[in-house]
Amino acid sequence: MVASKKQASAPAEMLQQKTFKQRFMKVWNRDWQLFLLCLPALLYVAVFCYGPMYGIQIAFKDYVARKGIAGSEWVMFDNFIRFFNSPNFWILLRNTLTLSLYALIAGFPFPIFLALLLNQAANKKFRKIVQTVIYAPHFISVVVMCGMITLFFSYSTGIVNTLLTSFGFDRFFFMGSETAFPHLYVWSDIWQSTGWGTIIYIAALGSISQDQYEAAKIDGASKWKMLLYIDIPNLLPTIVTMFILRTGSIMSIGFQKAFLLQTSMNLGASEIISTYVYKVGLEQGQFDYSTAIGLFNNIINIILLLIVNKLSKKLSENGGLF
Amino acid sequence: MNQASTVKRSKEDLLFDILNYLVLGVFLIIVLYPLYFIVIASFSDPSSVLGGEVVFLPKNVDFSGYKTIFEDTRIWNGYYNTFIYTILGTILNVMLTMGIGYPLSRRYFSGRKAIMIYLMITMYFGGGMVPTYLLVKDLGLRNTSTIMIVMGAVSVFNVIITRSFLEANIPSELEEAASIDGCSQLKFFFKMVLPLSGSIIAVLILYYGIWHWNDYMTGLIYLDDGDKFPLQLIIRSLLIQTQVAANDVSDIESLSDRLKVAESIKYGVIIISSLPVLVLYPFLQKHFTKGVLVGAVKG
Structure with missing residues (x-):
């Protein structure tokens, strides 16, 4: 039986080979x-x-x-060893992780929260206005964004310090403070990206079938109950996917904003791996060393992404990202 | 009893609605106010702005900031450069992206899978800043306008959006019918696919166009000559680099007039540089969000 199968497959293989070129x-x-x-x-x-x-x-x-x-x-591996042994290594790693983890933890819930509220706002016109306004900051360039931050938080002329003094507080040198830097960075980011981040959640909420709401209404559920027992459970898969996506990019935090907000005085908190790569590489011309640092960062990124992808495959039947 | 529960329910809902609109209103103000402040500060008297007198309404309306900006040739030169880079760059972007997006959307296309993998790899792994710089230098493109147009010519994310759109909107039946009539794939692409892809092309123009308009990195890394600088590099020096000097001065009195002027034009600079995007934004908002949603379809 087995032998006859083998015999039969041999000519078939030849046939395939013959047709491969033709195919x-x-x-x-x-x-x-x-x-x-x-x-x-x-x-x-x-x-x-x-x-x-x-x-x-x-x-x-x-x-x-x-x-x-x-x-x-x-x-x-000399360049890598030099990097791991340099005192900058831990500072850079700490700063990079602080910024990205802080941005993730503080920033992640906002779009979800806002999308849930928007979804419950019955007045279409109001909803439209809110959406139009909150998407707008997404299109502001990084340079303008950082310009706005330096303007508003300027020591002598910024509106924030003007307000502080009018309430009887002392002026605070935001742009020169290592403690203030992560907050400025993260909260301005939340201001800029929360609105845009709602789009995907609003779409997911919009695709919930009306039957669920009808049934809940007949049972006498309030809007709050519907938000709690219909909206949030239905949104959960999207939330998980988005969270996984964000965790996967923890080490690839943007170069531009940190670079533009840097001053000589907040460098201890604002120097992250990507800005360091730029300075060491293109400003100081240590091409080999800088490439090694960049490669290290990229590899960590890929490892994170693979881990996160594997986790997501386990967590959701929807499968991984790729 | 039924009635009682209805009353209770509507009361609860009313409270919920009030709270909801309240929170949304607060959010709206938080987003809107900084933008509004920049607008009113841009045409208020600089001393009033610096003195913190401008809060809700413009004070001592004064266009001297704008006048200074209009006289600054660097800004106009940057504007012009960015305009050219954006238009030419976006044309290149759209051509390349549509060109590769269409074949990838055809399920029968034999190179589909291999090309997708080839593209996806670059999303996660790249040479990094310095090797890219060395390559651009070796190609002789450093400090040229060309690099400003060519950089980022293909965004894999946008290719995926395009592919998903074309998959859904160009049915294979249409192509079969055309091929029976003797229409070649190229002819079909130019005569049928492109005219039917208006809305995805709009999305691509917007995404790529805004990317070019806001692009700051490419100029920072590859350009030396000030007369080739894009707008973002110019406004960076106006907005941020003069700031540290202003911060070092501890009280308002000692701010020199020159610094005051430098401070006063910043608001105007923000407005002027964001103007094209701001003007187009309300009309195009629909397309922007569409891009996000098409892209959300898993690739």
Whole structure:
């Protein structure tokens, strides 16, 4: 029985081999125009996304511009060891994690909370106005955002300090304070991104079937009860997914805002890995060392993402992110 | 008893509604007030603003800040540069993204899976800042306008949005019918897909356009010449870099007039630089949110 199966499969394999080229040509003849359409984007990605990956090797080298990327000498893990042993390492790691964890913990609940409230607001016009306004900050550029922060919190001229003094408090040098920096960073972020963050939750709430509300109404449930027993349970899968997405990007906290809010006096709290990579690399020209730090950060990111993806596959039947 | 419960219910609901509108109202004000303050401060007398007299209404209306801005050639040059970078960059973005988004949306397309993996990898792993810088330098694109247009030409996230949209909106039956009539894939793309993709193209123009308009990193890393600087780099020096100097001065009296002018134009600079986005925003809001929702469909 087994033998006869083997015998039967042998010619079939040959048949497949014979047709492989034909099949390829058939597909190619059918799809070559689609490949042509893809080509420009594929080339761009090859040059600007995959191209730089070639340069990653300088993280393991003693890079000398004159010798080039390939010609520089290998030093293996020296750059990494130097980074791990430098006193900056723990400070950078602490600052990066403080900012991102604080932003995650403080910022995550706001869009959910706001979406739940908006969903219950029966007045369509009011709802529309609120939505239009709260989405707007999302489109403000980082530079303008940081400009606004420095303006409002300026020591001598900022409106916040003006208010503080009018209530009898002392002026506070927000921009030069290491303790104030994480709060400024995180709460301005919450101000800017909460509205935009509601979109996905509002959509999820909108897709809850009306039957559930009808049934609850017949049972005499109040709006508050409906929010508690219909809205929140229905929103839970979306919340979990969003939380997982956010945790996965904990180490990839943005360079721009921290960089723009830095002053010489708050550096102890505002220097994060990405700003350090910029300074060491492009300002001081230590290309190899800076690449090593960047690579370290990227690898931690990927590990986090893989862990989080695995967890999400376990938690929800919906599956992972990829 | 039934009636009693209805009354109780509506009373509870009324309280809930009041609280709800109250909280939403507070939130609305928290978001709106800083924006409103910038507007009124931009055309109030600088001394009143610095003295904290401008809180709810503009005071001693004065357009000297705007006048200074209009006379500043750096700002206009930056405006012009950003305008060019945004328009050319966005055209490139949309062409590349539609070009790759359409084939990826065809389920029969044989390269579909491999190309998706090829793109997704770059979302999570890249060369990093320095290797990218070295590459751009080797290509001879450092300190050129070209890099400002070319950088970020393909956003994988936007490709995914486009793919999802086209999957849902260009039925394969349409393509089959066209191919029976002898229409090639390229012809179908240009004659049928593009005209039917108006709303996704609008989303792409908005996302990419705003990205270019707000882009600050590319200029910071790759440009040296001030006359090539985009608006964001110019306003950074106006908004933030002069700030530390102002902070070092401990009391208002000792602020020199020059500094006062520097302070006073900041509000106007914020308005002027955000103007195109602010003006377009209310009309285009629908498209913005649509992008988020199409993108939320799992890839």
